[in-house]
Amino acid sequence: MNNEKIWLKSYDDHVPPTLTYSTEDIGTILTQNMTKFADKVGLHFMDSTFLYKEILEHSQKFATFLQKNGFEKGDVLAICLPNTPQYLFSAYATYIAGGVVTGCSALLSPEEMAYQMKDSGAKFLVTMDILHEKVFSKIYDRLDNLKVIVPTNIAEFMGFGGFKVFMGKLIKKIPKGKMIPWPGKTVIPFLEALETEIDLKKVDIDPKKDLALIQYTGGTTGLPKGTDIVHSNLVSNMHQFDVWLKREKGKEILLSAFPFFHIAGYFIGLFLNYIGGAQILIANPRDTDHIIKEIIDKKPTSFGNVPTLFLMVQNNPLSKTIPSEVLNNISLYVSGAAPFPPEAIKEFEKQFHSENKFVEVYGMTETAVLATVNPMYGEKKIGTVGLALPNTDIKLIDTETGAEVKEIGQPGEILIKGPQVVKQYHNKPEATKATFDNEGYVHTGDVGIFDEDGYLKIVDRTKDMLIVSGFKVYSVHVEEVMTKHPDIQILAIIGIPNPDRPGAEIVKAVIQLKEEVEATDEVKESIKNYAEKNLSKYEVPKIWEFKAELPLTTIGKVLKRALREEDSK
Numbered sequence: 001m002n003n004e005k006i007w008l009k010s011y012d013d014h015v016p017p018t019l020t021y022s023t024e025d026i027g028t029i030l031t032q033n034m035t036k037f038a039d040k041v042g043l044h045f046m047d048s049t050f051l052y053k054e055i056l057e058h059s060q061k062f063a064t065f066l067q068k069n070g071f072e073k074g075d076v077l078a079i080c081l082p083n084t085p086q087y088l089f090s091a092y093a094t095y096i097a098g099g100v101v102t103g104c105s106a107l108l109s110p111e112e113m114a115y116q117m118k119d120s121g122a123k124f125l126v127t128m129d130i131l132h133e134k135v136f137s138k139i140y141d142r143l144d145n146l147k148v149i150v151p152t153n154i155a156e157f158m159g160f161g162g163f164k165v166f167m168g169k170l171i172k173k174i175p176k177g178k179m180i181p182w183p184g185k186t187v188i189p190f191l192e193a194l195e196t197e198i199d200l201k202k203v204d205i206d207p208k209k210d211l212a213l214i215q216y217t218g219g220t221t222g223l224p225k226g227t228d229i230v231h232s233n234l235v236s237n238m239h240q241f242d243v244w245l246k247r248e249k250g251k252e253i254l255l256s257a258f259p260f261f262h263i264a265g266y267f268i269g270l271f272l273n274y275i276g277g278a279q280i281l282i283a284n285p286r287d288t289d290h291i292i293k294e295i296i297d298k299k300p301t302s303f304g305n306v307p308t309l310f311l312m313v314q315n316n317p318l319s320k321t322i323p324s325e326v327l328n329n330i331s332l333y334v335s336g337a338a339p340f341p342p343e344a345i346k347e348f349e350k351q352f353h354s355e356n357k358f359v360e361v362y363g364m365t366e367t368a369v370l371a372t373v374n375p376m377y378g379e380k381k382i383g384t385v386g387l388a389l390p391n392t393d394i395k396l397i398d399t400e401t402g403a404e405v406k407e408i409g410q411p412g413e414i415l416i417k418g419p420q421v422v423k424q425y426h427n428k429p430e431a432t433k434a435t436f437d438n439e440g441y442v443h444t445g446d447v448g449i450f451d452e453d454g455y456l457k458i459v460d461r462t463k464d465m466l467i468v469s470g471f472k473v474y475s476v477h478v479e480e481v482m483t484k485h486p487d488i489q490i491l492a493i494i495g496i497p498n499p500d501r502p503g504a505e506i507v508k509a510v511i512q513l514k515e516e517v518e519a520t521d522e523v524k525e526s527i528k529n530y531a532e533k534n535l536s537k538y539e540v541p542k543i544w545e546f547k548a549e550l551p552l553t554t555i556g557k558v559l560k561r562a563l564r565e566e567d568s569k
Contacts, residue, residue, distance in 0.1 A: 005017070005388075005393070005454075006408075006450065006452070006453070006454035007387040007388045007394075007450075007453075007454025007455070007456075008454070009453065009454065010375065010378060010379070010387055010453045010454050010455065011375070011378070011387065012244075012246075012375045012376055012377045012378045014243075014246055014377075015243060015244055015390065016243075016390060017390055017391075018390055018391050019239060019240065019243060019390045019391055021232070021235060021236045021239055021419060022235055022239065023207060024207065024235070025095070025205035025207045025210070025212075025231045025235075026095045026207075026212050026231050026234060026235060026270065027092075027095030027096045027097075027098070027203075027205065028205075029235065029274065030059075030092050030095060030096070030270070030273050030274075031056065031096060033052070033273050033274060033276055034052040034053070034055055034056035034059070034092075034273065035052075035053075035056065036276065037052045037249075037250050037276035038051065038052050038053035038056070039051055039052070039053065040052055040250050040276055040278070041278040042054075042055045042272070042273065042276075042277075042278055042279070043055060043085055043088065043278065043279060043281060044253075044278060044279070044280045044281065044294075044298055045084060045085050045157055045158065045159070045280075045281040045283075046157075046158040046159055047158060047159035048085070048157050048158060048159030049159075050085060052273075052276070055085075055088070055089065055092070056092075057198070058085075058089045058093075058194055059088075059089050059092035059093045059096060060093070060096060060198045060200060061093075061193075061194050061195075061196050061197075061198055062089055062090060062093035062193055062194060062196070063092075063093035063094070063096035063097040063200055064097075064196045064197065064198050064199050064200055065093075065188075065193040065194075065196040066093060066094070066097045066099070066124065067097050067200065067201050068196065068199075069124075069147075069148050069186065069188075070123075070147065070148070071097050071099060071123070071124060071148075072098075072099075073098040073099070073203050073204075073205075073210075074098070074099065074100060074210065074211070075099045075100065075123050075124065076099065076100045076101075076102055076120050076121050076122040076123060076124070076214065077090065077094045077099055077100070077101055077102075077122065077123070077124040077125070077126065078102050078103075078104055078116070078117055078120065078122035078124070078125045078126070078127075079091060079101060079102070079103050079104065079125075079126050079127075079260070079261070080103075080104035080105075080106055080113070080125065080126070080127040080128070080131055080136075080261075081106070081126065081127065081128060081152070081260075082106065082128075082154065082259070082283040082284065083257075083259060083260050083265065083281045083282055083283050084152075084154055084157065084281060084283055085157045085281065086126065086152045086156070086157065086190055087126075087260045087269070088260075088269055089194075090126045090150075091260075091266075091269065091270075092273070095212065096200065097200070097203065098203030098204075098205060099124075100211045100212060100213065100214060101212065101213050101214075101266075102116065102120040102122060102213070102214040102215070102216070102226070103213075103215070103216075103260055103261035103262075103266060104116055104117070104127075104261060105259070105261045106128065106131060106261075110135055110136075110138045110139050111139075112224075113135065113136065113139060114139040114142055114143065116216055116224070116226070117139070117143050117145075117146060118142070118143065118145070119226055119426065119427060120214045120226055120426065121145050122143075122145060122146060123145055123146060123147050123148070124146075124147065124148045124149075124150070125146055125148070125149050125150065126150045126152065126190065127149070127150075127151060127152070128151065128152065128153065128154065128175070128177065129151040129152065129153050129176060129177035129178065129179060129189075130153075130175040130176060130177035131177070132149060132151040132177055132179070132180070132187075133177035133178045133180055134177060136149070137180065137182070140182050140185065146185060147185060147186065148185065148186045148187075148188070149182065149185055149186065149187045149188075150187075150188055150189070150190050150193055151177065151179050151187065151189055151190065152189070152190035152191070153174070153176055153177075154174060154175075154283060155174045155176075156190065156191055205231060207230065207231035207232040207235060208230060208231075208232045209230060210230060210231060211228055211229065211230055211231075212229055212230060212231045212233075212234055213227075213229040213234065213266070213368075214226045214227065214228060214229070214426050215227045215229055215263050215266070215365050215368075216365075217365050217366075225425045225426070225428050225431055226425060226426030226427065226428070227365045227366055227368075227422055227425055227426065228422055228423065228424050228425065228426050229365075229368045229422050230422070230423075232419065233368040233419070233420050233421070233422055234267070234270060234368055234420075236391075236418075236419035236420050237267065237367075237368055237369060237370055237389075237419075237420035238267075238270060238271050238274045240370065240389040240390055240391070240392075240420065241271060241370055241373070241389075242271075242274060242275055243390065244373055244376060244389060244390075245332070245359075245376050246376060246377075247275060247277075247302075247332075249275050249276050249277075250275075250276040250277070251277070251301070252272065252275055252276075252277030252278065252301055252302060253277065253278045253279075253280065253298060253299065253300045253301045253302070254268065254272055254277060254278070254279050254280065254300060254301070254302045254303070254304060255279075255280040255282065255291070255294060255295060255298065255300040255302075255303050255304070256268050256279065256280075256282070256303070256304040256305065256334075257282040257285035257291060257305055257309055258285075258304060258305070258306070258337075259285065262337075263363075263364075263365045263368065263369045264336060264337055264363075264369055267368075267369045267370070268304060280294050280298050280300060282294070285309060286312075288309075288312050288313050288316040288318075288319075289316065289318060291313055292313065292316060292318045292319055292321070292322060293318075295322055295326060295330075296321070296322055296323070296326055299326055299329050300329070300330055301329060301330060301331055301332065302330060302331065302332040302333070302334065303330050303332070303333050303334070304333070304334035304335070304336075305334075305335065306335070306336070306337045306338050306557065307335055307338050307339065307340035307341075307344065308338070308490065308552060308557070308558070310333075310335065310340070310348055311344060311348070311489065311490075314347070314348050314351060314352070315489075315514075315515060319351070319352075320351075322352075324353065327352050327353040327354070328353055330352070330354065330357070331357060332357055332359060332376075333352075333354050333357050333358045333359065334359050334361060335358060335359070335360050335361070336360065336361040336362065336363065336385075337557060338557045338558070339458060339476050339479065339480065340358075340360060341383075341479065341480050341483035341484070342382045342383040342480065343483060343484040344483060345358055345382050346382070356380060358374075358380060358382065359373060359374045359375075359376065359380060359386070360373075360374050360380075360382075360384065360385050360386060361373045361374070361385060361386065362385030362386070362456065362458065364442075364444060366421065366422050366435065366436075366442045366444070367416055367418070367420050367421050367422075367442065368420045368421070368422055369420075370389060370420065371388065371389060371392055371394065371416045371418070371420070372385045372386045372387055372388050372389065372392075372394070372456050373385075373386045373387065373389060374386030374387070374455075375387065379453075381451075381453075381455045383457060383480065384451070384455040384456060384457045385455075385456050385457070385458055386455060386456065387454055387455060387456070388416075388418075388454075388456070389418065389420075391418050391419055392416065392417070392418035392420070393416070393417045393418065393441075394414060394415065394416050394417075394456065395412075395415050395441070396410070396411070396412030396413065396414060396415070396448060396449070396450070397412050397413050397415060398412055398413075399411075399412065399413050399447065399465070408450055408451065408452050409449055409450070409451065410449065411447050411448065411449050411459055411474070412447065412448070412449075413443060413444065413445065413446065413447055413448075414444045414446045414447070414448045414456070414458075415437075415441040415442065415443055415444065416441060416442050416444060417439065417440045417441045417442070421440065421441075421442050422436075422442070423436060424436065445461055446458055446460070446461055447459050447460040447461070447465060447474065458476060459474040459476050459477055460474040460475055460476045460477070461475075464476075464493075464494075464495075464560065466493075466495040466505045466507060467495075467504055467505055468495075468498075468504060468505055468506070468507060468538045468539075473493075473495075473505075473507060473538060473539050475492075475493035475494070475495075477539075478493045478507070478509075478535060478539050478541075479491050479492065479493050481531075481534050481535055482509065482527070482530070482531060482534075482535075484534075485526070485527055485530045486514075487513055487514055487517045487523055487526065487527065488511055488512075488513060488514070488527065489512045489513055489514045489515070490511075490512040490550050490558065491509055491510070491511050491512070492509070492510045492550060492558045492560055492563060493507060493508070493509055493510075493541065494508050494510065494560055494563050494564055494567070495507065495508070496508050496543060496567055506542045506543060507538075507539065507540065507541045507542055507543070508541055508542070508543040508544075508545065508567070509531075509541035509543070509544050509545070510545045510546075510547060510550060510563050511527070511544065511545065511546050511547070512546075512547055512548070512549055512550045513546065519546040524544065524546070527544070528544065550563075551563065
């Protein structure tokens with residue numbers, strides 16, 4: 001079935017099956033675009049606005065600062081910041097200086113941060129001053145590779161004016177740490193680094209060989225793996241997405257709450273530069289009041305999020321205050337990183353005037369980042385993740401035999417090959433061998449099915465697929481069915497070992513009800529009856545748990561690992 005590439009027949013007319021890709025490195029491409037769109041707005045952050053020529057100047061100054069402090073080609077700069085202008089200035093500067101970026105979540109424990117800093121070999125660090133003082137100070141003694149630390153503060157580019165910033169710090173709404181020195185390491189504040197005069201040394205980059213990003217995976221078990229992403233992986237994917245969407249250059253205004261330390265957020269941070277668009281930075285994705293205010297004030301043309309955050313915005317009463325003309329201005333919604341139940345999408349579409357504007361996507365760190373996307377103009381099949389991008393091959397293999405699936409509608413593990421697919425994990429040869437095969441395919445661990453038009457539907461993760469009395473239960477399918485119940489906000493299906501049947505599992509449902517619904521006996525009985533009517537007998541959960549809130553990852557995915565750990569205690 002792979003050789004047929006059945007998805008090609010469903011492409012929009014403007015999308016060719018194959019593309020020609022730039023041979024330039026990211027730093028060169030970013031610089032060219034910032035020059036081309038010099039007088040266009042590139043960033044909105046709080047009350048601040050940055051033109052591309054200002055972004056370029058800050059990036060070149062910081063790149064010069066890096067080089068003058070010993071930064072060489074291939075050196076790694078770690079960024080541990082929320083979505084702020086400093087994050088992008090630092091990232092763009094790293095590429096201009098010929099280096100490699102690795103993004104750290106501020107929510108990591110000191111031990112997890114130490115692991116990533118040491119594993120990536122980071123020599124430079126840009127972080128919040130509060131993290132510099134309170135978190136990194138606990139691990140600096142172990143970070144022999146780290147030479148230069150650049151603390152910054154979220155208030156430095158807010159644009160509120162001196163008095164408001166002062167008051168914010170005074171009442172501790174804006175956390176502030178001390179710029180403490182550290183023996184054997186250079187500590188220079190971010191604003192001081194930006195006083196450097198531009199005097200750049202040219203660096204030659206091989207886009208197909210030289211690293212651009214060491215991106216750490218979520219780490220579903222054990223410590224996360226760094227993924228070696230070269231320049232051509234990211235450049236290829238940006239071009240694929242650009243051709244696919246066919247958005248007007250220099251006109252896009254995107255609001256996205258994907259954090260930059262996640263591959264999806266980082267890709268967006270590069271992609272908006274690639275197309276000369278403006279991005280509205282959201283430092284705190286849980287602050288939906290602020291997100292809604294930014295939608296009203298900045299009038300974005302596109303809106304990207306994980307499903308849970310779309311639902312959080314929808315459920316915020318302030319969402320009903322968004323004027324119709326503002327909603328009508330949003331012509332594209334991009335959803336990814338987790339399944340979005342079709343019924344929930346339809347409800348969202350009604351409220352946000354977004355019919356036929358939802359483009360669900362699919363990818364992973366190892367595909368840097370996108371592999372499939374629903375058509376921009378053609379049929380968007382809700383509940384699928386769309387079609388394989390140009391130059392991208394996808395095949396499904398049987399999860400037990402490894403043989404390629406031949407029949408339409410038959411589930412199999414998704415394997416992906418294309419110019420965006422990376423070749424290896426960082427310093428992890430055994431993990432590389434287990435995930436990337438000799439043909440260049442990455443084994444995703446996701447189970448999917450193709451329909452007759454080539455649209456891909458994710459039905460489960462291989463580790464989330466349950467075996468119940470010899471039957472395979474796909475948790476995503478059960479979740480999709482059950483979230484159609486009018487009282488359910490979010491539902492997660494996990495497997496509990498069956499003590500009476502070794503190797504088999506019991507289906508457990510963990511449910512977060514809608515805000516206005518109470519977990520009465522009547523509501524619980526209604527949900528159980530709904531399951532019995534709409535699921536196969538072996539799919540019906542035997543254990544039901546109702547929680548006020550389900551645990552979520554930093555980007556809004558349900559953290560099933562935490563739910564499993566609760567049950568194992």
